[in-house]
Amino acid sequence: MARWEPNASERLAQAALDLFAERGYENTTVIDIAQRAGLGKTTFFRHFQDKREVLFGRGTMDELLAEAIVAAPATATPLEAVARALDAAGREVFTPARREFVARRQAVIAANPELQEREALKNLGLIAAMTGALKRRGVPDLTARVAAELGALASAIAYERWSETTTGDDFSALARRALSDVRASTALC
Known part of the structure; x- marks a missing residue:
């Protein structure tokens, strides 16, 4: 080339x-x-x-999620704002064209402890970015943190399902379903 x-x-x-x-x-x-x-x-x-x-980019996912949360309608609950952020990730990052790349990326990370550690740190950064964006919306600290943590968990579940599926499921739909499942499971605790 x-x-x-x-x-x-x-x-x-x-x-x-x-x-x-x-x-x-x-x-x-x-x-x-x-x-x-x-x-x-x-x-x-x-x-x-x-x-x-x-493999990890330069914080573009952090910015994408935070911007989508801040841009959510004023009437959106914290979890609805997080759901909009996950929708943005589906439109911008987890596209059908990137599915193979993401699956291969995950295999490389799974084979290397240093990269697994970096992935965990990146996920903490995503939670911090979402928490900060929710706080900018006026969400109280604890609520912002819980919503961000639940959003990160839903995102991780959706990511696993999306990268492993061959059915062509849309990341945004999987993320919204995972967020709904996470919310429902917290009612059982």
């Missing part, structure tokens, strides 16, 4: 996943990834801080 071709970020991510699957995460370097994508090391670092960030 020529260096001038568009979508360098996507090309780097795809090259990284291919190499992680072939050689393992530990045995793949930034230079390997850049070369596989037909790009230089400098281009890699324009898009990603290190090879982990190929």
Whole structure:
């Protein structure tokens, strides 16, 4: 591939996943990834801080969820605002075109304890972003935190179902169903 071709970020991510699957995460370097994508090391670092960030991004999910929560109608309950955030994730991130990439990404993370730790930290960041957005809406601290935690749990359940299914289920629909299931299960406690 020529260096001038568009979508360098996507090309780097795809090259990284291919190499992680072939050689393992530990045995793949930034230079390997850049070369596989037909790009230089400098281009890699324009898009990603290190090879982990190929899998985790730069907080764009945090921003997406927070913006959707803040933009929810003023009449929305905290969980309705979180549901709108999960809808935004389905429209912007968890699209049918990305399903294979997400499943491969998850396999790489599952095989590496360092990446599992990074995934857990990223999830904590998502909860913090949602909590902060709910607080900006005037939601009391404890309620904001609980709604964000429930939203994160629903998102994780939906993510698992979405990445493992071959039925073509929409992430947003799965997330709303998971949020409903989570809400119902809290009534049983």
